[in-house]
Amino acid sequence: MKKLVFAVLFLIVFVFFSVNLIFADGVVIPDTVYMGTSFENPVIMENHNVKIEITDQIAKIEIEEVFFNNSNTSFEVIYMFPIPDNSIISDFKLTDKNGVLEGKVMEKQLANEYFRHYASINKNPGIMEFVDDTLYGIRIAGFQPFERRTLKVTYQSSLEYDGSYLKLVYPLKIDSILLKGIDKVNITGSVKNSREIYSVFSPAYSIMTESLSPYEKDFSFVAENLDPNHDFTLLIALGERDFEAFLNNHESEEDEGYFELDLYPSIKNQNTVRKNLFMVLDRSGSMYGQKYTQALDAAEYIIKRLGTEDYFNLLLFNDYVKNISEEVSDYDSLINLMRNYQAESGTNIYAALNIALNKLLENDSNNYIIFLTDGLPTVGITMESVILKNSLSKAEMGNTKMFVFGVGYDVNTNILDILAEESGGMAFYVEEDENIESIVSDLYNKISRPLLTDVEVKIESDNVIFKDIFPFKNLTVYESQPLKIFGKYSGQGQFKVTVSGNAGAQKFTEEYIFELKTQKNDYIPKLWASRKIKYLINNIKLNGETEELVDEVVKLGTDFGIITPYTSYLLYSHLPEEQLDGVESYMDIGKGSLPSSPGNTGMDAFKSSKIMNRQSQSLNLQEMEEASESSDDIVAVNGKVFFYSENDEFWIDMDFSEEDEVTVKAYSDEYFTLISENSEILDFLKLGNKIKLNYYGQNLIIKAE
Numbered sequence: 001m002k003k004l005v006f007a008v009l010f011l012i013v014f015v016f017f018s019v020n021l022i023f024a025d026g027v028v029i030p031d032t033v034y035m036g037t038s039f040e041n042p043v044i045m046e047n048h049n050v051k052i053e054i055t056d057q058i059a060k061i062e063i064e065e066v067f068f069n070n071s072n073t074s075f076e077v078i079y080m081f082p083i084p085d086n087s088i089i090s091d092f093k094l095t096d097k098n099g100v101l102e103g104k105v106m107e108k109q110l111a112n113e114y115f116r117h118y119a120s121i122n123k124n125p126g127i128m129e130f131v132d133d134t135l136y137g138i139r140i141a142g143f144q145p146f147e148r149r150t151l152k153v154t155y156q157s158s159l160e161y162d163g164s165y166l167k168l169v170y171p172l173k174i175d176s177i178l179l180k181g182i183d184k185v186n187i188t189g190s191v192k193n194s195r196e197i198y199s200v201f202s203p204a205y206s207i208m209t210e211s212l213s214p215y216e217k218d219f220s221f222v223a224e225n226l227d228p229n230h231d232f233t234l235l236i237a238l239g240e241r242d243f244e245a246f247l248n249n250h251e252s253e254e255d256e257g258y259f260e261l262d263l264y265p266s267i268k269n270q271n272t273v274r275k276n277l278f279m280v281l282d283r284s285g286s287m288y289g290q291k292y293t294q295a296l297d298a299a300e301y302i303i304k305r306l307g308t309e310d311y312f313n314l315l316l317f318n319d320y321v322k323n324i325s326e327e328v329s330d331y332d333s334l335i336n337l338m339r340n341y342q343a344e345s346g347t348n349i350y351a352a353l354n355i356a357l358n359k360l361l362e363n364d365s366n367n368y369i370i371f372l373t374d375g376l377p378t379v380g381i382t383m384e385s386v387i388l389k390n391s392l393s394k395a396e397m398g399n400t401k402m403f404v405f406g407v408g409y410d411v412n413t414n415i416l417d418i419l420a421e422e423s424g425g426m427a428f429y430v431e432e433d434e435n436i437e438s439i440v441s442d443l444y445n446k447i448s449r450p451l452l453t454d455v456e457v458k459i460e461s462d463n464v465i466f467k468d469i470f471p472f473k474n475l476t477v478y479e480s481q482p483l484k485i486f487g488k489y490s491g492q493g494q495f496k497v498t499v500s501g502n503a504g505a506q507k508f509t510e511e512y513i514f515e516l517k518t519q520k521n522d523y524i525p526k527l528w529a530s531r532k533i534k535y536l537i538n539n540i541k542l543n544g545e546t547e548e549l550v551d552e553v554v555k556l557g558t559d560f561g562i563i564t565p566y567t568s569y570l571l572y573s574h575l576p577e578e579q580l581d582g583v584e585s586y587m588d589i590g591k592g593s594l595p596s597s598p599g600n601t602g603m604d605a606f607k608s609s610k611i612m613n614r615q616s617q618s619l620n621l622q623e624m625e626e627a628s629e630s631s632d633d634i635v636a637v638n639g640k641v642f643f644y645s646e647n648d649e650f651w652i653d654m655d656f657s658e659e660d661e662v663t664v665k666a667y668s669d670e671y672f673t674l675i676s677e678n679s680e681i682l683d684f685l686k687l688g689n690k691i692k693l694n695y696y697g698q699n700l701i702i703k704a705e
Contacts, residue, residue, distance in 0.1 A: 042071035045182045046148070050170065052189030054236070057159045059168055065151045072145045076119070079138040082171035084157050087134075091154040094140065097147065115141070162519060163248035165235040172232040181227035188220045191236055198237040198244055198264040199482065203523040204230035205622045214266070227686055229638075230621055242266045243452070245497055247514040249489070250524040256490045257516065258525045259466075263483040263499060265451040272449045272479070273504050274309040276363040277302075278356040282373040284318045288343040291407055291436065295372055296338055298440035302370070303331050305448060313359065314338060317352035318345040319379045323359075346379035349415070350387050357394035365502065366453045366476075367400035370440065371419070374407035374432075376601060384415055384600070388542075392422050399454070401425040401474060403443060406606065408432045413609040414541045414600040421538040424474020426617060429610035449479035452501040452508060457485060461495030464516065470531035477501070484619065486528035492516055523621050529560040530624060534616035537564065558654070561636035562615060563628050565608045567654075638683040642691075650703075651687040655694035666704040674700075 047066040052059060067079075083089065093100050111127065118125035119141035127139045143149060159166050170187070191200050196214045201207065207221045221232065237246045243266065249259040279302060281295050299314055306312050313325040314334060324341070328334045353371065360367040377387060395402060402425040404416040411429075420427035428443070430436055455475035459466050469487035477483045493515065500509045536553050540546075550566055557567030614627035628636045634643050635651075642651045664671050666689040675681050684693055689704040 042069060042073070043077060043143075044068045044070050046184070048172075048182045048185045050185075050187040050189075050232075052168070052170065052187065052234075054159070054168065054189065054191045054193075054234075056193055057166065059157045059159055061155055061157060061170060063151075063153045067149050067151070069143050069145060069147050069149075074142060074144050076139065076141045077143050079140060079151065081136045081138060081151075081153060083134055083136070083155050084169050084171065085134050086160075087155045087157040089136075089153065089155045091152070093150075093152040094138075095150040095152070115139075162235065162521070163517060164246035164514070165237055165248060168234040168236070170232040170234075172228045173230055181225050182223075183225065185221070185223045185226045185228075187222075187232060188218070190216065190218050191234075192216045193236070193238055195238040195240060196266060198239050198246075198266065199262070200234060200236050201619070202233055203235060203521070203620050204233050206620060207234075229625070229683060229686075237262065237264055239264070239266070241510070243499070243508070243510055245499060245510075245512045247497075248521050248524060249516050249519065250521040251516075251518050252525065256488055258528050259487055259489055259516070260521075260524050260527070261457070261485040261487075261497065263452075263455075263457075263477050263485070265477055265479065265482075272307055273366055273451065273453055273502070274307070274311070275448075275450055276311040276360055276367045277306075278313045278315060278360060278367075278369045280315045280317065280352050280356050280369055280371045282318070282347060282352075282375065283316045283341055283343045284347040284375055284378075285344050286347075286375050286410065287407075291374060291432065292343040294436035295440075297437040298372075299338060300335050301437065301441045302444050303335055305444065306331070307448075311363065313356070315352060315356055316341050317348055318343075319348055321348060321351045321355050323355065347373065347375045347377055348379040349373065349377040350381040350390065353387070353391045353419075354394070357391060357398060357400060360400050361394065361398045363398070365399045366450060367398050368425075368447070369395075369400060369402045370405070370444070371402055372405040372407065372436070372440070373411060373416075375410045376412050377415075384412065387415060388418055391419060395419075395423045399474075401476070403447070404428070405430060405436070405440060406609070407436060409603045409606045410601060411606065412600050413605045417538050417609055417613070418542050420613075421534070422542075424471065424476075427609065427613045429606055429613065446481040447476075447478050450476050451479050452477040452503055455483065455499065455501040458498040458500075459495060460498070461491070461493065463493035464489050464491040464495050466495075468528075468532060470528070470535060475501075484527075486524065486531055488528070489516065526560050526562070526621065526624060527618060529556050529562055530615040530618060532556060533562060533564055534612055537612060558641065559639075561639040561641055562624075563611055563634055563636055563641065565612075567641060635687070637687065638680065640684065640693075642684075642687060648690075650690045650692050652692045653684075653694050656692040656699055657694070659699060661692075661699040661701050663701045663703065666702060671702070 044067065045065060046068050047064070049064040051062040054060075069075075115125050115127050123142075125141055138151070140149065157168070159168050161167065172185075172187075190212075191197055193215055197211075197217050200209050200217045200219050202221070205221050205223075207219050210218045212218060219234070235248070237244065244264050246262045246264065247259060248262075249257055251257040279299055281299060283292060287295065303312065303314070312331075313323055315321060315323045315325075316338065322341070324337050325334060328337055353369070356369055356371075360369070376382075377384075381387065391402075394400070400423060402419045402423040404420050404425065405428045406413065406416045407430045409432075413429075416427050419425070426443070428439055430439055453476050455477055457475065459469075466487055466489050469485060471485065475483060495514055495516075497512045497514060498509065499512070500507070502508065533553055533556050536549055536556075540549050540553075553564050553566045556562065557564040611627055615624055618624040618627060625636075628634075634641065636642075641654045643654065644650075645652055664674055675685070678695065681693070681695060684691060684695075685702065689702065691700075691702045693700045693702065
């Protein structure tokens with residue numbers, strides 16, 4: 001909306017806003033804060049409900065927010081409301097205990113006079129005031145103790161293309177440490193388009209989607225106690241063909257950029273490719289009880305959802321290996337039979353994988369193993385190198401992908417990580433008290449309908465150089481898990497992408513022409529870096545540590561704020577000895593040598609591999625942040641890594657050093673001046689009021705009394 005020349009008095013008034021408030025987006029702040037009073041904001045956002053309707057390139061957004069004054073003080077508040085550029089507000093309402101406040105348009109000076117008059121007689125008026133094209137300030141008088149106020153705003157926004165995607169940005173991020181997270185966020189909506197909708201996804205948050213038709217999809221996002229670090233962004237993939245590719249890129253300040261290429265098949269005219277699946281379940285003694293029961297439940301879930309053309313075997317192993325599928329003629333009998341086998345004895349991993357892989361060599365392609373174990377190899381051939389060499393060579397010959405599940409701290413993470421990485425599968429790590437069945441069934445739902453196998457992606461350009469592309473081998477496109485490929489580039493201009501593969505018995509080839517654009521998509525570099533880190537760490541596990549590999553992992557971890565074993569080591573080892581007191585590292589701190597990895601087994605190895613794999617499997621920033629939160633004393637915030645020092649209860653930036661440090665008292669005038677002039681600091685202050693931060697070379701100690 002462009003500048004207004006009128007005002008609206010609803011007891012809410014549209015006028016120009018004269019105060020330059022830059023660090024509060026979508027929050028309510030007592031105006032006394034801006035007069036130098038130092039206290040924490042008592043206003044809580046209890047509910048944030050949003051309904052979004054997108055038709056072609058026009059979005060209608062309806063917002064309802066409920067605020068609560070959690071104090072015994074009455075005050076006037078300022079509500080900062082952001083809207084996207086190219087948007088028009090069509091409705092605004094304020095509700096208090098007396099009902100909905102009505103309003104009308106009037107000249108701004110007159111509106112201010114009415115506002116002051118109604119405030120003086122306790123009529124609780126409000127003024128909606130223009131700040132700039134994308135931000136409005138709403139001043140509300142008489143916010144009573146323990147009172148609730150509801151704000152409702154409706155606006156229309158025109159959507160534009162971002163790369164190959166139609167893009168919507170809803171300003172959800174709250175840049176204010178004066179307010180705790182939102183108690184409940186509920187965003188729902190629909191997308192309708194005259195072109196086929198291949199996908200609706202968010203690069204920042206995990207959303208649920210439902211296809212109502214090829215031309216209409218619903219979506220939803222629900223969260224509790226959310227402290228939003230990112231705006232809510234939707235990317236909408238539209239197409240005309242049975243198989244489409246979509247490109248987005250991020251141009252960094254250096255002479256290079258990052259890209260994401262997404263491959264989406266249309267459901268129409270597509271037949272699911274027959275899959276050959278071995279489920280290999282550990283039934284050794286350590287699996288006894290709930291773990292084994294859940295593993296069998298997961299097997300039953302998969303069996304009941306197999307396609308009519310699928311080839312399936314269930315293999316149980318302990319000291320010995322038993323393919324119980326060979327003893328029955330139908331799946332109902334298989335389910336009954338597997339319940340008769342108990343968990344007991346040792347763990348013969350070599351024999352179990354060898355039998356399954358040999359059997360799958362009889363098939364041409366599209367072979368899968370789901371392998372679940374909770375322990376180390378204890379029977380038969382137990383040497384890690386022999387197990388890996390035999391399994392990987394046969395997986396390559398049979399074009400077999402291995403999806404592995406390690407349950408509990410006793411698993412050998414080297415074996416599991418390398419089997420998954422080298423075969424083109426995935427590794428998952430499950431705590432002993434986690435639900436195994438739900439994790440296995442979720443994976444199966446994603447990979448159960450392969451539509452294009454043996455995929456090759458060729459990128460050609462005269463002007464652009466591409467490198468560090470992940471994943472780059474053993475590629476498959478699934479109906480419910482479109483293939484995402486990340487990489488780096490230098491140069492500008494057009495390039496051609498050729499996608500080829502097998503759609504059942506038919507060969508498939510399609511060409512696409514893309515052009516790199518000058519744009520920012522900050523999520524792409526971080527998702528790329530998580531995949532590069534996983535590749536490097538698994539390379540270290542397979543071939544051993546070298547200074548070059550370790551240095552590259554450390555640089556990526558620190559540059560992109562991603563937790564790695566070696567980033568954590570560096571975090572601790574570079575600090576002064578007095579700061580190391582009370583701090584426990586995932587690694588031993590060596591002197592004068594390369595940092596050692598967490599090892600192959602035990603809790604440290606388990607947690608390290610769990611974090612690494614979850615990060616590299618993340619499809620959005622929310623998933624990456626949740627993966628990093630698996631570490632209790634290390635967090636990544638906005639490209640920086642912090643560790644928690646129990647000794648002095650500070651969150652410490654790994655770049656911080658106790659040289660020329662400046663102490664800033666929380667909620668002081670200097671504190672508000674600092675954040676108003678450096679809004680990026682607000683992301684770090686969400687860690688709390690005891691932080692040691694290196695901000696562009698300045699060492700800051702921010703602390704409360």
